[in-house]
Amino acid sequence: MALWTMILRKMAKNRWLQLNLWLGLTICVALFSSMPLYSHAILQRTLFKELQLLQQDKQIYPGYIRVATSVSGERPVEETQKLILRADNYMNQLPERFGLSSQSYIVTRGTQTIRILPAQATEREKKEMTLNASFRMVTDLEKRVRLVDGRFPDPNRSDDVYEAVVTQKFLIDMKRDLNNEFIYTNKETGKQLRILPVGLVETSPENPYDQFKVENFNSSLFIPSERFEKDFVQNMGILRLSSIVWQYSLNYEELKIGDIEKFTSSANALSGYFNMRLGIASVDVPAKAPIETYIVKKEKLDLMLWSLYSPVMFMLVFYLYMAANLIIERQKTEISVLRSRGASRLQIMLVFAAESIVLGTLALAVGPFVGVYFTKILGASSGFLEFVQRSSLDVVLNSTSYKTAILAVIGSIILILIPAFMATRTTIVGHKQQMARANKMSFWHKMFIDVILLGVSIYLLYGFNQRMSELKELALDPNALQVDPLLFFLPAIFSLGCGLFALRIYPWLIRLVYWIGRRWWSPALYSSLLQISRSSTQYLTIKVFLIMTVATGLFSANAARTINGNMEDKILYTTGADMTLSVLWENDAPPPQMGGGNMNAGPPAESAEEPIVPKRVSYTEPPFITMTELAGVEAAARVFIKDNVAVNTDGGTGAATLFGIDTYDFGHVAWMRSGLLDYHINDYLNLIASDPKAVLISRSLSNSLGVKPGDRIGAKWSGLDEAGFIVYGIIDYWPGWSPLPKARGAKEESDENVIRPNLVVGHLSYIQNHLALEPYKVWLKLEEGSSSQVVYDDLTKKKIPVTELSDANDQLVRSKNDPFRLAINGVMTLGFVISMAISFFGFLLFWVLTLSGRSLQYGILRAMGISFMQILGMLFSEQLLTSAAAVIIGVLIGNAVSDLFVPLFQLSFNASEQVPPFEIVRQLSDYVQLYSVIGTMLIIGLTILGVRVSRMKISQALKLGEE
Structure with missing residues (x-):
């Protein structure tokens, strides 16, 4: 108990230091606990979005499950009945197997198809009417359909007449009204069935989950379930059961990422169970495909999260080590005194371990809840340091987050105890000797840690860049790139190595500055230069910390801007304009052949070797002026794109994609990122505008x-005479065209098996006059502030037959909700904020401790006649030469780290499809925010230090020196 009393008193005495250490521990626990929370929450949102897109794009309810099977007539009746009963029981338990609640459950059974005739059919009708029908039952039919006319069948009717409800089309085909009797006669036995339609039904719109449309069963006679079961299932008589369909609508919103394996295994088991059990079966689980796609995304997202979190984790580790080291440095005298008076190293370590355990327990009590708050902040980010009113993430503390938090606390305690363990080796004499040798080389520099870190990071980066260049050059699958986990820590490792290397040189620069102006420096600056040059090791920790903070902050900002920018650039470049669409052209093409013909407007192009050339299709161009007058459209352009055009030159022949454009209109609508071409795209358009034969070709061609340039080329495609062109320029990129090579085979990696796309850009009017008039696309540029919906509505209003449409704005919206962008923006924002916060506290901690340790020096200086303003000048000079210099070095290192290591995030994209090429994006506002935070931190820190100096009493300082 006495030991704990001593520990608590010791902690109370150093409460400011303990508070900073506890704060660092809490943030560390919060960050580490937020990782599984955020990963779980964002993956859950991703899963939900994937399933929502299934409903949005394909109009299929994500929880829909359908099993349809025929019923074989070759088995004995008793065996078939047992199999049906087992299948029903199996399907009744389906929600439990999938772990989801049922919103709708429908069982449909149908008999074999029979030929029925009206009871009063004429002889002519008996010969000519060949309409077939089947009896069908649907569970809870009254709830799933709406009665239009008549009534529902009487379930209690027990005579030979089958009352049924039918669709409107059934009555039209049978040319009869309700309550007209129909008869089925079995040719073999002569037995008859009498059918009486008593009601007319249609699908009820009040059941959105049913996925049941009665109009799909226009030849069915819907009878009560009880009678169907009795006559056609339990007692198979004149008709036999032919088909069974089970349909579920499960609540997909209940699907959690932890239940994915259960869902997929249940779907596979469902297919396996019905495989030839009753007959030929088909199992449809639409959600299975997007869930399997999601599993791949989950793996990539996990990789992305680790790569995003690693610099922030490294910063927290360094902060904890720095704080612990500063605390131990302050207590070294006390430790050395205890050692000199007989205390063992174990006893001293137990004291520090007890303090760390107390702080760790308090951090563990608070940290996970702070982690929940962090996670909610991440979920609200729509961009880097941008927040929106988005639906909050589903964040729940779980065992995984607490396990991660406990591991973080244990690791932090070990990290804190390392400097304490090192300090226990020092006696009082050794400590005094160390204080007298404060200008000795640090352990980092003595062991060449900086050179080692730089060497490792550069070596791994070089290997990564080599593999990435091969991946792009050979058009390989990016999953073929084996990722070293150490790559995630490369930015932090490189930043630390660069920072230590810069600080190895920095003291010599200070000495050079001191030597150059030693005759002119003021006393304050003279003292500061002398202090920093002689005690460089004393300032090493804070300078490395500030360098790491600034470098990590800039890396986070530039990485987020770069990834967001490249995602958006890819969408805009691939689309080519704000919106592109194709409309239906009238033509004289023959109708498609039965059994699957070509559904395009014209016949397929034939190779030059084929002797028979089909008749060319003639097209009628729709009025283009209509497209320019669409609501919300600022400009429109005609863009003809033809693939596999034969290009003939003196050097040989090849295939290329041909773009036909109107240069003036194209320049107004096309999107092109600056820097992709040697000159602005409008310069190229102006270059070819004057000559109808002028073309631009790709560098690959x-x-x-x-x-x-200046050479003549010819171009044509099947069935046409060659048209001549003159090359005016060579380009590397063009809106809507990808220059990236494509592999011929999935596993072929040799250069000979790589297809390099070619491009020819010419005048549309010349192509139409000298080659052919064929359908082109319309590229649209929307008015500022106009939405795509305005264009959609006007297209519908004017009844323009659109056959294909691509909307860049819609793709950008989807991209912003992409889990990768949510992860990037959230974690990068969190990393930037945490870096700035711990930088502020670390800065104050260091300088307050430093000031406390130099009270005697300042007291002596004041006693010697140095004014208060000169003391402040000394402090300000030290700040400039340490903190400000570290910030400048951090900015330089941060920019270098961004240039070198931001491309690592290409691992999270399909690098073989990244067009335009990955480019580092920097935004001035991020630098302004960083400098504002650093400047505010320096001003507040200097103010606090000035206040402490102003309150310092000379007599107390001198007395302290005497003691």
């Missing part, structure tokens, strides 16, 4: 066929 120029290299493969040896074509250069």
Whole structure:
């Protein structure tokens, strides 16, 4: 008990230091506990979004499950009845197997198809009417359909007449009204069935989960379930049961990521169970495909989260070590005194371990709840340091987050105890010797840690860049790249190595500055230069900490901006404009052949070797002026795109994609990122505008066929005469065209098996006059502030037959809700904020401790006649030469780290499809925010230090020196 009393008193005495250490521990626990929370929450949202897109794009309810099977007539009746009963029981337990509640459950059974005739049919009708029908039952039919006319069948009727409800089309086909009797006669036995339609039904719109449409059963006679079961299932008589369909609508919103394996295994088991059990079966689980796609996304997202969190984790580790080291440095005298008076190293370590356990327990009590708050902040981010009113993430503390928090606390305690363990080796004499040798080289520099870290990071980066270049060059699957986990920590490792290396050189620069102006420096600056040059090791920790903070903050900001920017650039470049669409052209193409013909407007192009050339299809161009007058459209352009066009040059022949454009209109609508071409895209458009024969070609075509500006080329496609063009320029990129190579085979990696796309850009009018008039696309640029919905509504209003549409704005919205972007923006924002916060507390902690340790020095200086303002000048000079210099070094290192290591995030994209190429994006506002935080931190810190100096009493300082 006495030991704990001493520990608590010791902690109370150093409450400011303990508070900073506890704060660092709490943030560390919060961050580590938020990782599984955020990963779970964002993956849950991703799963939900994937299933929602299934409903939005394909109009299929995500929880829909359908099992349909035929019923074989070759088995004995008793065996078939047992199999049906077992299948019913199996399907009744389906929600439990999938772990989801049922919103709707429908069982449909149908008999074999029979030929029925009206009871009063004429002889002619008996010969000519060949309409077939079947008896069908649907569970709770009255709730799933709406009665239009008549009534529902009487379930208690027990005579030979089957009352039924039918659809409107059934009555039209049978040319009879309700309550007209129909008869089925079995040709073999002569037995008859009498059918009486008593009601007319249609699908009820009040059951959105049913996925049941009665109009799909226009030849069915719907009878009560009880009678169907009795006459056609339990007692198979004149008709036999032919088919059974079970349909479920499960509540997909209840599906959690932990139940995915259960869902997929249940879906596979469902297919296996009905495989030839009753007959030929089909099992439809639409949600299975997006869930399997989601599993792949989950793996990539886990990889992304680790790569995003690693710099922040490294910063927290460094902060904890720095704080612990500062506390131990302050208590070294006390430790050395205890050692000199007989205390063992174990006893001293137990004291520090007890303090760390107390702080760790308090951090563990608070940290996970702070982690929940962090996670909710992440869920609200729509961009880097941008927040919106988005539906909050489903965040629940779970065992995984607490396990992670406990591991973080244990690791932090070990980290804190390392400097304490090192300090227990020092006696009082050794401690005094160390204080007298404060200018000795630090352990980091003595062991060349900086050189080792730089060497490791550069080596791994070089290997990564080599593999990435091969991946792009050979068009390989990015999953083929084996990722070293150490890659995630490369930015932090490189930043630390660069920072230590810069600080190895920095003291020599200070000495050089001191030597150059030693005759002119003021006393304050003279003292500061002398202090920093002689005690460089004393300032090493804070300078490395500030360098890491600034570098990590800039890396987070630039990485977030870069990934967001490249995602958006890819969408805009691939689309080419705000919106592209194709409309239906009238033509004289023959109708498609039965059994699957070509559904395009024209016949397929034939190779040059084929002797028979089909008749060319003639097209009628729809009025283009209509497209320019659409509501919300600022400009429109005609863009003709033809693939596999034969290009003939003196150097050989090749295939290329042909773009036909109107240069003036194209320049107004096309989107192109600056820097992709040697000149602005409008310069190229102006270059070819004056000559109808002028074309631009891709560099790949120029290299493969040896074509250069001024050369003549020919182009044609099947069934056409060649048209001549003149090459005016060579380009590397063009809106809507990808220059990336494509592999011929999935596993072929040799250069010979890589297809390099070619491009020719010419005038549309010349192509139409000298080659052919064929359908083109319309590229639209929307008015500022106009939404795509305005264009959609006007297209519908004007009844323009759109056959294909691509909307960049809609894709951008989907991209912003993509889990990768949510993860990027959330974690990067959190990393930036945490870096700035711990930088502020670490800065104050260091300088307050430093000031406390130099009270005697300041007291002596004041006693010697140095004014208060000169003391402040000394402090300000030290701040400039340490903190400000560290910030400048951090900015330089942060920019270098961004240039070198932000491309690592290409691992999270399909690098073989990234067009335009990955580009580092920097935004001035991020630098302004960083400098504002750092500047505010320095001002507040200097103010606090000034106040402490102003309250310092010379007599107390001198007395302290005497003691």
